[in-house]
Amino acid sequence: MRRDTAVRLERVTKAFGGRRILDDVSFEIARGTAFCLLGRSGTGKSVTLKHIVGLIKPDRGSVYVEGEDITALESRELARIRRRMGFLFQNAALFDSISVGENVAFPLRRHTALPDGEIRKRALEKLDQVGLADDYKKMPAALSGGMRKRAGLARAMALDPPILLVDEPSAGLDPITTGEIDELLLTLKKRAGTTLVVVTHNIPSARRVGDELAVIEGGILIAKGTAADLDRSSEPTVHDFMQSSGAG
Amino acid sequence: MVELIGKQVAAILGWTGAVFVFGVRALREAVRPPFELRELTRQVFEVGWRSLPLIVAAGLAIGVVLSMHTRASLERFGAEALIPGGLALALVRETGPLVTGLLLAGRVGAGIGAELGAMRVTEQIDALEATAVDSFKYLVVTRILACMIALPILTTVMNFTGIIGGFLAETVITGMSFRLYFHRAFSLVEMTDYVPATLKTMVFGFIIGTVASYLGYTTEQGTEGVGRASTRSVVLASILIIVCNVVLVKMTFFVFPEAAG
Amino acid sequence: MYSSRLIGVGAFVLGGAILFAVGLFMIGERRMLFADKFEVYTEFARLGGLENGSTVRVGGLDAGEVLEINVPAGPASRFRVKLRIREDLHPIIRTDSVATIQTDGLVGNKVVQVGAGTERAPRAPNGSTIPSKEPFELADLIRQMSETVSLANKAIVQLQADIETVFGQVDTTVEEANQLIRDVGTGVTAITAHASRVAADSRAIVEGLRAGKGTIGKLLTDDQLYRDVASIAKQAEEAVTNAKQASEEARKALAGLRDRSGPVQGVAADLRQTLSQTREVVADMAENTEALKHNFFFKGFFNRRGYFDLDEIGTAAYRRGALAGKDRSALRIWVDAAVLFAKEPNGLQVVSAGGKARLDSAMAAFLPYPPASPLIIEGYATEGSHDQQFLDSRERAALVREYVIQKFHLNPNRVGIMPLGAVADGSPKGRAWDGVALALFVKRDALRSPNRQPAAAPANAR
Numbered sequence: 001m002r003r004d005t006a007v008r009l010e011r012v013t014k015a016f017g018g019r020r021i022l023d024d025v026s027f028e029i030a031r032g033t034a035f036c037l038l039g040r041s042g043t044g045k046s047v048t049l050k051h052i053v054g055l056i057k058p059d060r061g062s063v064y065v066e067g068e069d070i071t072a073l074e075s076r077e078l079a080r081i082r083r084r085m086g087f088l089f090q091n092a093a094l095f096d097s098i099s100v101g102e103n104v105a106f107p108l109r110r111h112t113a114l115p116d117g118e119i120r121k122r123a124l125e126k127l128d129q130v131g132l133a134d135d136y137k138k139m140p141a142a143l144s145g146g147m148r149k150r151a152g153l154a155r156a157m158a159l160d161p162p163i164l165l166v167d168e169p170s171a172g173l174d175p176i177t178t179g180e181i182d183e184l185l186l187t188l189k190k191r192a193g194t195t196l197v198v199v200t201h202n203i204p205s206a207r208r209v210g211d212e213l214a215v216i217e218g219g220i221l222i223a224k225g226t227a228a229d230l231d232r233s234s235e236p237t238v239h240d241f242m243q244s245s246g247a248g
Numbered sequence: 249m250v251e252l253i254g255k256q257v258a259a260i261l262g263w264t265g266a267v268f269v270f271g272v273r274a275l276r277e278a279v280r281p282p283f284e285l286r287e288l289t290r291q292v293f294e295v296g297w298r299s300l301p302l303i304v305a306a307g308l309a310i311g312v313v314l315s316m317h318t319r320a321s322l323e324r325f326g327a328e329a330l331i332p333g334g335l336a337l338a339l340v341r342e343t344g345p346l347v348t349g350l351l352l353a354g355r356v357g358a359g360i361g362a363e364l365g366a367m368r369v370t371e372q373i374d375a376l377e378a379t380a381v382d383s384f385k386y387l388v389v390t391r392i393l394a395c396m397i398a399l400p401i402l403t404t405v406m407n408f409t410g411i412i413g414g415f416l417a418e419t420v421i422t423g424m425s426f427r428l429y430f431h432r433a434f435s436l437v438e439m440t441d442y443v444p445a446t447l448k449t450m451v452f453g454f455i456i457g458t459v460a461s462y463l464g465y466t467t468e469q470g471t472e473g474v475g476r477a478s479t480r481s482v483v484l485a486s487i488l489i490i491v492c493n494v495v496l497v498k499m500t501f502f503v504f505p506e507a508a509g
Numbered sequence: 510m511y512s513s514r515l516i517g518v519g520a521f522v523l524g525g526a527i528l529f530a531v532g533l534f535m536i537g538e539r540r541m542l543f544a545d546k547f548e549v550y551t552e553f554a555r556l557g558g559l560e561n562g563s564t565v566r567v568g569g570l571d572a573g574e575v576l577e578i579n580v581p582a583g584p585a586s587r588f589r590v591k592l593r594i595r596e597d598l599h600p601i602i603r604t605d606s607v608a609t610i611q612t613d614g615l616v617g618n619k620v621v622q623v624g625a626g627t628e629r630a631p632r633a634p635n636g637s638t639i640p641s642k643e644p645f646e647l648a649d650l651i652r653q654m655s656e657t658v659s660l661a662n663k664a665i666v667q668l669q670a671d672i673e674t675v676f677g678q679v680d681t682t683v684e685e686a687n688q689l690i691r692d693v694g695t696g697v698t699a700i701t702a703h704a705s706r707v708a709a710d711s712r713a714i715v716e717g718l719r720a721g722k723g724t725i726g727k728l729l730t731d732d733q734l735y736r737d738v739a740s741i742a743k744q745a746e747e748a749v750t751n752a753k754q755a756s757e758e759a760r761k762a763l764a765g766l767r768d769r770s771g772p773v774q775g776v777a778a779d780l781r782q783t784l785s786q787t788r789e790v791v792a793d794m795a796e797n798t799e800a801l802k803h804n805f806f807f808k809g810f811f812n813r814r815g816y817f818d819l820d821e822i823g824t825a826a827y828r829r830g831a832l833a834g835k836d837r838s839a840l841r842i843w844v845d846a847a848v849l850f851a852k853e854p855n856g857l858q859v860v861s862a863g864g865k866a867r868l869d870s871a872m873a874a875f876l877p878y879p880p881a882s883p884l885i886i887e888g889y890a891t892e893g894s895h896d897q898q899f900l901d902s903r904e905r906a907a908l909v910r911e912y913v914i915q916k917f918h919l920n921p922n923r924v925g926i927m928p929l930g931a932v933a934d935g936s937p938k939g940r941a942w943d944g945v946a947l948a949l950f951v952k953r954d955a956l957r958s959p960n961r962q963p964a965a966a967p968a969n970a971r
Contacts, residue, residue: 053378075382082380093375097363107379155379289518296525297517340532401525408528434535438562442532506562 004031005067006163006195007052012061014047021047022058023219029212031162034189034196036210038203038241044219045199046090049165052197053087054078065163083111086161090168090199092152094140100151101127101136107158126154129184131177146173153181157188163195164188170202182208203242215241270465271458274392277385284390291394295356299402306351307344307406311413314338319421328422332429333436335414336407341441344407346493349452352399353485357460360391361481364464365474373465388465392457399453400446407446440504448496452489459485539571545596546573550638551608552587557619559590559610564620567598575621589638592621603630608641827927832883837950839885840878842871843937846890846905846944858904860912868909868947872917875949883950884924886910889942891931903928909945 007029014022021044029035037045050056051063054070062069065081073081094103105123108114114122127133130150140148149172156164169185170178182205188194200206206213207227214224215238223230223238230242318334364387367373376383415429460481467473511519553559556578565573572595579589594602603626611622623639633639833839849864860868875884888906890898906926914921933942 050374055374055377079380079382082378085378087375087378089371089375089378091370093371095372095375096366096370110379110381289515292518292521293514297521300521397522400529401521404525404529404532407532430535434532434539437532437536439533439536442536446529446532506560 005029006031006033006065007035007197008064009048009051010062010064012048012051012058012063014044014051014056014058021219022051024061025216025219025221026061027214027221027224029195029197031195032189032193033211034185034198034209036206036213037197037199037216038201038206038213039216040201040241043216045216046167048216049087049167049197049199052163052165053082053085083159084161085163085165086156086159088149088152088156088164088166088169090171091145092140092148094143094148094151094155096140098139099136100132100138100140100143103140103151104154104158107155111159123154123158126157127151129157130154131180146177149173150177150181153184160192161194162192163197166196166198168200169198170200170205178202178205185209203244267458267462270388270462271392271454273384274389274458274461275454277382278389278393282385284386287386287390288393291390292397294359295352295391295394296398296401299352299355299398300405302351302355303348303402303406304409306347307409308413308416310343310347310406311335311339311410311415312417314343314410315414315417319417329432330436331418332411332414332432333434336411336433337436337441339407339410339414340437341445342497344410345403345445345449345452346489348399348403348406349449349456349489349493350486352395352402352452353456353489354482356395356398357456357481357485358478360457360460361464362474362478364388364391364461365467365477368465368467369470369474384465388457388461391461392454395453395457396450397453399449399456403446403449438506440500440506444500444504448493448500451492451496455488455492456485459488546593547596547599547635548576548591548593549602549633549636550589550591551621551623551641552589552638553608553610553641554587554643556588556590557610559619559621563618565592565594565623566620567594567602567623568625569622570598572598572623590621592623594623599632601625602633602639603627604633604637604639605630606633606639608639610643824927824929827885828929832885832950836953837882838953840875840949840951841887841935842874842947843942844868844871844909844945844947849909849944850905858908860908865912865916868913869916871947872913875947876917878949878951879955880920881923882952882955884913884919885948885950886913886924886926887933887946887948888926888928889931889933889936889944889946891941891943895930898930899928902930905945909947913947 005028008027010026012022012025013020025044025048027035037048039045047056051058052065054063054073057071061071063071066084068077068081070078070081094100095106098106101120101123104126105119108119108122112119124133124136127136130153132147132151132154135143135147135151140151143151149169153166153169156166164185166185169181173181185196185198186209189196196209198206198209210227212225213227213230215222215230217237223233223235225233227242230238233239233242314335315331318331318338319328322328322330322334364373367387373383373387376386411430411433414433415424415426418424418429419426460477463477463481463484464474467477559575559578561575561577563575564571565575567573573593576591576593579591581587581589590608592608602623606623606626608621608623611620612618626633844864844867848867849860850858851861851864853859875882886906886909888902888904888909890901890905892898892901903926906928910924910926913919914924927948931941931943933946934940936942936946
């Protein structure tokens with residue numbers, strides 16, 4: 001295992017109710033790089049992401065985060081690892097009993113001893129980065145789907161985690177905002193050396209952000225490499241996928 | 249047919265066992281740090297403070313009605329002087345705790361079931377976990393504890409508003425002073441009527457919190473499941489409270505034989 | 510800076526705790542948990558449902574509770590009850606304060622009532638034992654009553670048989686005495702009539718008891734009833750004693766009659782007196798059993814019936830109208846001494862034939878009134894000194910009384926004599942009278958309808 005490996009999946013297999021979602025998936029993500037998981041809906045991309053953060057335990061295989069096998073950790077240790085990761089859920093999963101700003105401030109309140117003013121300042125900063133500086137006091141229900149997604153991203157970034165897991169950052173966003181989000185992710189990677197794991201089916205976006213791309217089909221990792229590598233792939237599914245505009 | 253009944257019984261037993269384990273786990277987690285005081289405060293506010301209007305209104309109404317009933321039956325024996333005492337005894341011993349329990353099972357049970365169900369379905373619970381928060385401790389333990397804290401207090405409020413309701417009904421007829429009424433109200437109530445009956449509502453609180461949290465926390469099948477969790481929380485918590493009350497009353501009599509008098 | 514939510518929760522929890530504490534305090538205050546207390550013991554053979562925590566009252570004031578009840582070691586000893594009482598009531602709890610177990614009103618809680626002691630006795634020290642009175646059990650009392658009454662009943666029945674026997678002997682005696690007095694027969698009849706009333710009354714008492722048990726059982730167990738029943742039981746016992754005594758006296762009197770050396774050999778007046786005594790004894794018994802019968806269910810039987818003990822009314826009180834009272838009026842018939850009396854050859858004063866006729870017609874005027882109305886024979890005499898007048902008037906009244914009782918079978922207890930000397934206000938002769946006056950004291954309401962006689966009551970219609 002390389003010392004600079006941030007995340008490594010080793011022969012991960014997972015089935016739900018007899019249906020195999022992940023089948024012997026293995027990959028490795030280097031520190032400070034962006035890894036894009038591509039694939040059609042329901043092929044196991046989100047499940048892979050949840051394995052990395054420990055929300056789902058594999059039936060077989062291991063998940064290493066910063067060198068530790070998180071499948072073997074007890075909850076307190078797991079929490080320590082999780083604090084080093086940010087997670088944007090597919091549908092944002094904002095806590096709808098508290099305001100947008102408090103959603104972003106939530107991880108800070110939980111895991112830092114900062115004074116209230118400082119926490120608010122930082123939360124506002126993160127919201128500003130995703131273009132929601134004016135919506136601190138709004139309740140999540142008052143936001144549109146795209147705005148919720150961006151607020152979710154702000155929350156995921158709140159603790160400036162070394163690893164950021166992003167599930168469909170651009171779903172439901174207009175092309176301009178999508179571009180802005182991509183820029184934001186690239187900046188994070190460049191400035192803070194954040195490791196990015198991005199699940200998407202927006203190919204242009206993946207091309208822009210991803211250092212390495214992987215395609216999952218039917219729970220099996222069928223291709224992995226740079227965008228250029230995949231463009232050259234002889235596998236018809238991969239080829240078709242890379243040529244699509246990404247909405248499907 | 250036998251097989252079907254067997255399956256049903258097994259399902260009920262399995263469910264009960266799961267809820268019990270869930271509740272015991274919550275109690276065990278409750279004594280381990282970190283204590284989610286902030287969230288606990290929020291839940292006490294939601295469960296307790298926000299239920300006050302309901303409890304006060306119900307208490308007054310029950311007090312008035314109980315007073316009218318006891319008057320009707322005691323008047324026959326010329327024992328009107330016993331009305332405050334009889335009313336307070338009925339309230340403190342059984343009516344107060346049980347009605348409070350059932351009202352809270354309705355208001356809070358449904359709320360918790362729906363809230364946790366929605367949080368499960370919209371991945372908010374996963375989001376909590378991903379934020380390195382123990383969602384069980386944060387969501388379940390705090391709610392169960394809040395119910396256990398709020399119920400004895402709300403029961404006490406119910407008892408007193410009930411007595412006030414009884415006083416209102418009484419003073420309209422006889423013009424009795426509040427001081428005298430209040431004194432008479434406590435003329436028949438013993439410590440063994442008052443303390444165990446009030447504290448047993450902590451068990452009601454535990455039941456409400458546990459059942460609703462369990463159903464909400466383990467919700468599946470999307471939005472439809474949320475509605476089901478909410479409804480079943482109310483029904484199952486209410487039934488469990490009524491059944492448990494029988495056992496608790498029996499236990500009270502066993503521990504304090506003089507309470508049976 | 511606290512959020513409003515925090516303040517709400519604070520108010521909720523604190524307010525709830527305070528409210529709960531108020532409840533605790535209200536109960537605690539009643540149970541005197543927060544006052545200074547002292548403890549005394551008392552002992553009861555029966556607890557009648559008393560339990561730990563039962564209220565203790567001192568002079569009716571809630572003053573504490575029963576702390577513990579120690580079971581006796583053997584049948585001979587009693588339950589030892591520890592009482593906890595408010596210290597501020599200590600001054601009135603003396604070593605002679607008596608503890609009783611009582612029932613508290615309708616709900617029937619048992620309470621220990623501790624009476625105030627007397628000034629003579631010292632304060633009951635903490636931990637001392639004060640005397641007690643056993644709880645009153647109605648059922649026991651009723652059983653006791655039944656026994657007493659059936660005992661009385663037996664005695665009376667026995668007595669009646671005795672009397673019958675003795676009366677038989679009277680007849681013999683009288684015959685042997687060569688019928689010295691004509692009216693002995695009448696006297697015997699009167700005595701027999703009374704004796705059978707005694708028997709009937711006794712039966713009625715027992716039946717009344719049997720029927721009355723249920724009624725008594727339903728009544729609440731208040732103090733008044735306890736006292737009533739207790740006094741009734743005592744009266745019953747007294748009645749039996751009286752009856753026995755009466756029986757003894759009757760026997761003696763009749764034995765005296767038969768004795769050859771007794772009064773039979775003497776003057777007729779003595780025989781008359783003896784007979785009269787016997788009759789009164791039996792009538793007393795009848796009265797007593799009658800009272801007993803009624804007293805089970807009514808208190809103040811005597812008062813309500815307007816019964817006066819004539820023996821206790823003196824001349825002066827009589828003149829003031831003690832017997833008339835508020836609700837009675839006297840009907841008077843004046844009879845002159847000249848018409849009434851005759852002197853026998855041996856110097857004995859008797860009621861003459863004309864006098865008897867006069868008295869009969871006077872009594873005829875009285876008979877329509879209720880038989881319970883007291884009849885007083887007032888005696889008057891104008892000759893001789895003041896003392897002589899008094900003695901004469903007394904003898905005259907006594908003679909007339911003897912005659913009317915015999916003749917009309919009157920209850921001797923309702924017929925009295927009143928020697929009044931010469932002074933007679935409102936007599937036909939002005940301020941003085943020589944002779945007697947028959948005074949019937951009739952209730953005013955009965956006076957208004959003098960025609961009401963028992964015979965006038967409608968017969969049982971079928």
